[in-house]
Amino acid sequence: MKKTMVLAGLVATASLNAAVIEQVIVRQQWPWSTDVKVEYKISGVTSPVNIGVRAFNGNEELDSSRLEASITGDRFGISKDGVGSFVIDPVKAFGTASVALANFKVRLSISDAPANINEIIYKVFDLSTGACQDITRADFYNGKVEDGAYVTDYTSLHSRFLAPSSEMVGDVLIWTGVTNNVKYKTTHLVMRKIPAADKVWRMGALSNETGYRSATETNHLVKLTQDYYMGVFEITQKQYTLLVGNNPSTGTSAEDADIRPANKVQYGRETADNNNTAWQAVKKIRTKTGNSSFCLPTSAQWEFACRAGSTAGLYSGRTISSGGLWSGNDGDVTILGWFVGNASSAIHPVGRKLPNAFGLYDTLGNTWEWTLDKYTENAAYVATFGAGWQPGDVVVDPLDTSADSKLVGRGGAYDSYGAYVRCAVRFSLDNWTSGANYGMRMALMDDAE
Numbered sequence: 001m002k003k004t005m006v007l008a009g010l011v012a013t014a015s016l017n018a019a020v021i022e023q024v025i026v027r028q029q030w031p032w033s034t035d036v037k038v039e040y041k042i043s044g045v046t047s048p049v050n051i052g053v054r055a056f057n058g059n060e061e062l063d064s065s066r067l068e069a070s071i072t073g074d075r076f077g078i079s080k081d082g083v084g085s086f087v088i089d090p091v092k093a094f095g096t097a098s099v100a101l102a103n104f105k106v107r108l109s110i111s112d113a114p115a116n117i118n119e120i121i122y123k124v125f126d127l128s129t130g131a132c133q134d135i136t137r138a139d140f141y142n143g144k145v146e147d148g149a150y151v152t153d154y155t156s157l158h159s160r161f162l163a164p165s166s167e168m169v170g171d172v173l174i175w176t177g178v179t180n181n182v183k184y185k186t187t188h189l190v191m192r193k194i195p196a197a198d199k200v201w202r203m204g205a206l207s208n209e210t211g212y213r214s215a216t217e218t219n220h221l222v223k224l225t226q227d228y229y230m231g232v233f234e235i236t237q238k239q240y241t242l243l244v245g246n247n248p249s250t251g252t253s254a255e256d257a258d259i260r261p262a263n264k265v266q267y268g269r270e271t272a273d274n275n276n277t278a279w280q281a282v283k284k285i286r287t288k289t290g291n292s293s294f295c296l297p298t299s300a301q302w303e304f305a306c307r308a309g310s311t312a313g314l315y316s317g318r319t320i321s322s323g324g325l326w327s328g329n330d331g332d333v334t335i336l337g338w339f340v341g342n343a344s345s346a347i348h349p350v351g352r353k354l355p356n357a358f359g360l361y362d363t364l365g366n367t368w369e370w371t372l373d374k375y376t377e378n379a380a381y382v383a384t385f386g387a388g389w390q391p392g393d394v395v396v397d398p399l400d401t402s403a404d405s406k407l408v409g410r411g412g413a414y415d416s417y418g419a420y421v422r423c424a425v426r427f428s429l430d431n432w433t434s435g436a437n438y439g440m441r442m443a444l445m446d447d448a449e
Helices: 089-092 137-142 175-178 237-244 276-291 298-307 378-383
Strands: 005-009 021-028 036-043 048-056 071-073 082-088 104-112 120-126 132-136 189-195 199-204 220-224 226-231 368-374 394-396 406-410 426-430 443-445
Touching: 021 104, 036 048, 036 104, 048 082, 132 137, 199 298, 220 298, 226 298, 237 276, 298 368, 298 406, 298 426, 368 426
Parallel strands: 220 394
Antiparallel strands: 005 021, 021 036, 036 082, 048 104, 071 082, 120 132, 120 189, 189 226, 199 220, 226 443, 368 406, 406 426
16 A cells, blocks of 8 residues: 655745635655655636746755756646646656655746647547547646657757747747657657748748749748648658558558658549549548548648748758759758658658758658649749739738649659758649659648637
8 A cells, every 4th residue: 555645835826817826735655656746726717827836855945957857747728726736756856766755845836828828739630530639838848748758949959950930930849759659650640730820921942042943933922821730740651541541652561661651642633532642641531530621731831831930941941052952962951851862762761850840850851742732833833923913022822723734742852852852842743643752741721620
């Protein structure tokens, strides 16, 4: 039978919105566990609040440098009255592994939470049942996400990374732990919210960008009117098979085939059934989840999501060196995606390169990704911006629906040179063609219920 040691708790201070913690109980299950459980009762909550923690040995405050990282439980985004609890791991916090904390106390404080604390930032769909799990920022902060390691500083991922535009990205939260669990690449589909609504940004490349293709990358201002979700990974062979029932890809006998991107995926049509197409996967997931807002992204949606606040050639904020455009030798591309310089003529498992500031993996390289836009270039492409368009005009929710049979592919592929593995590149892909480097990424409009 476990023995519970009840330790002292200090009553917390009140928040600006009149929320107050009325009682605190601190227990350590010693000697079976060094973990300390803190229970509290909160009332008067009128808007979400966060709970801060200070720890004491008697009247002496303990070093707090590792305290935050040692706590899991109900501390962030508390939105209603009731009883909550969290656990402190004193081994992580204070290096205490062998004794009971007989004089341990905590002091709790309440502060108003950021407005986006309970925003649904990720959605995880079970491809067997169609069920959806919504994951908020608070879920990450409270340690309630399976394999929930995350970072909030994009530049911490690599010394070459530059900070993204906070105006475009908002608060950075990248779920890095999503790469550690194979289910997120096979039996489940992870979608990340892209906060694009009403932000004006530059689509296309600047004329001095290395690799610039003047016929297809005309720089212009764009505004998307809606937030949406994008797949964290390209659709893998296992995911495609679970949705559609077959796998058109090459390399299906490889040991890691399940977590490689589905390839040889044709575009197809929304109104036609063909088990080798991107549209068939979209239709199947609509049926599986009961959610008709699944779709392929428009070219503009794809580029905004890929850039993740970058205005440079790469989403890391860097630009490909002029020597790396055709040699396949560019370190800034190598850390982001699989291309001719590092792929050894093969598609690779998703999620093994570094993500962008939205936490999307493999948007550059591995496979070309279908979009909804028809492919045009030169004057015909500029004409799609609208009659009388002039530089400086804002194009709202662009979608090229011209009659051309070719469609816009994005992101480059394993067999692409660096010149084609850039955020701005629009590439012509033929509908009903099943290239070994043709894949897809799922989109979901944010008006879905």
